[in-house]
Amino acid sequence: MYFCILYLKKMKKQDWLLILGVVIVLTPFFIPATGFFAWFNNATATHPFIMAFFKFAILATLGEMLALRIRKGVYTEKGFGVLPRMMVWGFLGMCITMAMMIFKSGTPFFMSKVASCDYASLMDVFNSPTLTWGKVGIAFCVSVAMNTIFAPVMMTFHKCTDIHILETGGTVAGLLKPMDMKRMLGSINWDVQWGLVFKKTIPLFWYPAHTITFILPPNLQVLFAALLGVALGLILALANPQK
Numbered sequence: 001m002y003f004c005i006l007y008l009k010k011m012k013k014q015d016w017l018l019i020l021g022v023v024i025v026l027t028p029f030f031i032p033a034t035g036f037f038a039w040f041n042n043a044t045a046t047h048p049f050i051m052a053f054f055k056f057a058i059l060a061t062l063g064e065m066l067a068l069r070i071r072k073g074v075y076t077e078k079g080f081g082v083l084p085r086m087m088v089w090g091f092l093g094m095c096i097t098m099a100m101m102i103f104k105s106g107t108p109f110f111m112s113k114v115a116s117c118d119y120a121s122l123m124d125v126f127n128s129p130t131l132t133w134g135k136v137g138i139a140f141c142v143s144v145a146m147n148t149i150f151a152p153v154m155m156t157f158h159k160c161t162d163i164h165i166l167e168t169g170g171t172v173a174g175l176l177k178p179m180d181m182k183r184m185l186g187s188i189n190w191d192v193q194w195g196l197v198f199k200k201t202i203p204l205f206w207y208p209a210h211t212i213t214f215i216l217p218p219n220l221q222v223l224f225a226a227l228l229g230v231a232l233g234l235i236l237a238l239a240n241p242q243k
Helices: 002-010 013-030 036-046 048-072 082-115 119-127 133-149 151-167 181-187 190-215 218-238
Strands: none
Touching: 036 048, 036 218, 048 082, 048 218, 082 119, 082 133, 082 151, 082 218, 119 133, 133 151, 133 190, 151 181, 151 190, 190 218
């Protein structure tokens, strides 16, 4: 309790404004009369990639801004490039949505070949609304496959775009300039990228986190993944070795 009170005393006006903004945005979801949650689900089902762009652009960028607030006491600074980061995260959000679709179907198919079992039966268990150990096991395998194969490539690409945004002054025009990928890959701190981001956060956080994602009903999976984007933005931003 003491630490909570101490933290509240240290909060600035910008922190309270952020909290107020989050409350205003989330409130319609919890008021059935607004029909906002139904619209949100329908839009996600009808336009999954467009919705993924905006969800990840907002939430994952917010995660990076929160990480900056933790490190430096501000939500943005000169050269940080909020808009370019939103554009990158929006693109990555569409890629993540595509990867979820591929691995949700492809991993059970692979499992059916390895275990010589019926693919349709596996999908029936996986898509069942009833929570069973079989469903948890399939969800875990999907999570492991996606985070082992897709996540390292996506995280490395994000790191390169992060470097590019900082080097070009955090402008949209700078983001659109060609990236020297060879130089950027060489400038990444691989002790952090491999030793922390890959070796620790993927198996210890993302395997179980996305297992939960794939257990949830389909209409909530992308939303939950987008909420995890806040955590992803925090993890990747706090992995910066500069203190």
